[in-house]
Amino acid sequence: MSAAAPVVELKQITKRFPGIVANDSISLTLEKGEIHALLGENGAGKSTLMNIVFGLYQPDEGSIEIGGKPVIIDSPNKAIELGIGMVHQHFKLVDPFTVTENIILGTEPKKGLKIDYKSAAEQVRKLSELYGLQVDPHARIHDISVGMQQRVEIMKTLYRGADILIFDEPTAVLTPQEINELMAIMKRLVAEGKSIILITHKLKEIMTIADRVTIIRRGKVIDTVRTSETNPNDLAEKMVGRGVTFKVDKQPPNIGKAVLKLDGVNSKNKEGISVLNNLSFEVKAGEILGIAGVDGNGQSELIQAITGLRKIDSGSITMEGKEIANLSPRKITEKNVSHIPEDRHKHGLVLDFTVSENMVLETYYRSPYNRNGFMNKDIIDKHAEKLIREFDVRTPSIHTSARSLSGGNQQKAIIAREIEKNPSLLIAAQPTRGLDVGAIEFVQKQLIAQRDQGKAVLLVSFELDEIMNVSDRIAVIYEGHIVGEVYPENTNDQELGLMMAGSLKQGGNSGV
Ligand SMILES: Nc1ncnc2c1ncn2[C@@H]1O[C@H](COP(=O)(O)OP(=O)(O)O)[C@@H](O)[C@H]1O
Numbered sequence: 001m002s003a004a005a006p007v008v009e010l011k012q013i014t015k016r017f018p019g020i021v022a023n024d025s026i027s028l029t030l031e032k033g034e035i036h037a038l039l040g041e042n043g044a045g046k047s048t049l050m051n052i053v054f055g056l057y058q059p060d061e062g063s064i065e066i067g068g069k070p071v072i073i074d075s076p077n078k079a080i081e082l083g084i085g086m087v088h089q090h091f092k093l094v095d096p097f098t099v100t101e102n103i104i105l106g107t108e109p110k111k112g113l114k115i116d117y118k119s120a121a122e123q124v125r126k127l128s129e130l131y132g133l134q135v136d137p138h139a140r141i142h143d144i145s146v147g148m149q150q151r152v153e154i155m156k157t158l159y160r161g162a163d164i165l166i167f168d169e170p171t172a173v174l175t176p177q178e179i180n181e182l183m184a185i186m187k188r189l190v191a192e193g194k195s196i197i198l199i200t201h202k203l204k205e206i207m208t209i210a211d212r213v214t215i216i217r218r219g220k221v222i223d224t225v226r227t228s229e230t231n232p233n234d235l236a237e238k239m240v241g242r243g244v245t246f247k248v249d250k251q252p253p254n255i256g257k258a259v260l261k262l263d264g265v266n267s268k269n270k271e272g273i274s275v276l277n278n279l280s281f282e283v284k285a286g287e288i289l290g291i292a293g294v295d296g297n298g299q300s301e302l303i304q305a306i307t308g309l310r311k312i313d314s315g316s317i318t319m320e321g322k323e324i325a326n327l328s329p330r331k332i333t334e335k336n337v338s339h340i341p342e343d344r345h346k347h348g349l350v351l352d353f354t355v356s357e358n359m360v361l362e363t364y365y366r367s368p369y370n371r372n373g374f375m376n377k378d379i380i381d382k383h384a385e386k387l388i389r390e391f392d393v394r395t396p397s398i399h400t401s402a403r404s405l406s407g408g409n410q411q412k413a414i415i416a417r418e419i420e421k422n423p424s425l426l427i428a429a430q431p432t433r434g435l436d437v438g439a440i441e442f443v444q445k446q447l448i449a450q451r452d453q454g455k456a457v458l459l460v461s462f463e464l465d466e467i468m469n470v471s472d473r474i475a476v477i478y479e480g481h482i483v484g485e486v487y488p489e490n491t492n493d494q495e496l497g498l499m500m501a502g503s504l505k506q507g508g509n510s511g512v
């Protein structure tokens with residue numbers, strides 16, 4: 001007897017989009033009970049391939065077998081029928097509905113003419129227990145965390161009988177704690193006989209959880225390897241096509257005068273709850289101050305306060321000695337503040353504008369871009385050409401809409417624009433979130449280059465590795481308050497973790 005057929009076999013799948021071969025004769029197999037990672041830089045073709053497996057796209061060439069049988073997957077319904085479920089990057093849940101209502105949406109069990117909500121909720125509870133998902137069947141989506149919402153999406157696929165689960169970059173939206181929990185859930189799923197394809201570009205995750213990994217670069221399979229027979233350096237090199245150093249190279253800082261100073265800043269949200277709580281710190285010229293903390297401890301509010309998107313109730317924020325608290329965002333930008341925002345789609349770029357237009361989003365009204373009320377298109381375009389060249393933004397042209405760029409290239413475009421303004425203070429909020437290692441290296445180098453040019457850099461990141469590697473000094477935020485400041489060379493993940501959890505006030509061995 002021969003070995004069982006793979007649960008999924010892709011045979012030479014090719015998919016073309018105008019001007020690009022997104023998948024170029026890709027073959028891979030998924031074995032039963034396996035976690036198979038799909039690794040590749042942004043734009044490598046991972047989502048396209050999985051959208052084909054889930055019936056959202058049709059391949060131009062190639063075939064698919066499920067359990068050894070050739071199939072045509074011409075719609076998501078067909079995929080579901082074949083036992084395939086997909087957890088997308090952006091959730092498709094109905095906010096005011098309960099968990100159960102979302103899970104049964106479209107396949108409501110009936111009792112006579114009425115929906116049998118009770119038995120559905122019971123089934124949801126059972127599934128939750130079996131896989132350790134811990135979701136409350138009756139909770140409303142808008143009341144639960146992003147991590148929980150993702151579990152509802154997982155549950156939706158399980159409820160529909162999926163045996164093959166596809167996760168498209170599931171950890172991009174999660175906190176470190178939630179990531180660990182998701183890993184445990186995935187292990188549970190395969191232990192119960194499910195098979196998983198996991199799209200990610202995080203090497204750590206792959207090494208922890210995947211059995212095999214297929215590396216895709218520019219639409220082609222580079223290799224498929226067992227994680228037990230590889231290492232992160234090897235994977236990174238295969239992914240980007242060159243060696244990648246994980247250590248960030250930097251010289252000791254040459255620190256100057258304080259540029260940004262926050263003193264006793266307080267701010268309440270609409271509900272009257274304190275989100276910034278007597279918060280004080282300063283960032284000096286020539287240094288990178290990293291703000292470490294678990295998501296939701298005031299990081300976003302802090303940046304909003306500095307950039308003029310949030311009013312503060314008391315305290316002071318000064319930029320090069322001048323008060324900027326509660327000024328308009330434009331006034332603050334004009335005080336030499338640049339900002340790489342957390343949400344590049346909401347605040348960083350206007351997706352329907354061209355790359356060229358996006359490069360002057362905050363400066364278009366000024367000379368030389370604007371003369372006597374007229375936009376100088378030539379100068380704007382030349383400016384954009386220069387920036388995409390210097391910052392290696394990969395785009396077919398400067399007249400392409402920002403929407404069609406990959407995440408990494410969108411981020412490079414924002415960074416180019418913000419750095420080009422030659423600020424005294426550069427605020428970088430989650431600047432590498434969702435980027436692949438090549439782009440991460442690029443972004444971190446740019447931050448260090450700015451610091452070396454004497455700029456003050458404020459880095460806010462949930463990635464502890466990034467905080468440790470890039471910062472010259474670290475301030476830990478907890479519940480809207482700085483609970484301690486440490487130097488990276490005198491601390492470690494454990495101490496920072498305790499401070500981030502609010503159980504340690506000041507680094508024990510830091511002496512800041
Ligand atoms: N619907 C589409 N139309 C045109 N081009 C697309 C479409 N979807 C993806 N692409 C292009 O195909 C390439 C692969 O994209 P994608 O599969 O999303 O990559 P990944 O998921 O690895 O980041 C990219 O160059 C992307 O711009």
Ligand SMILES: [Mg+2]
Nearest residue numbers: 046047048168
């Ligand atoms: Mg993708």
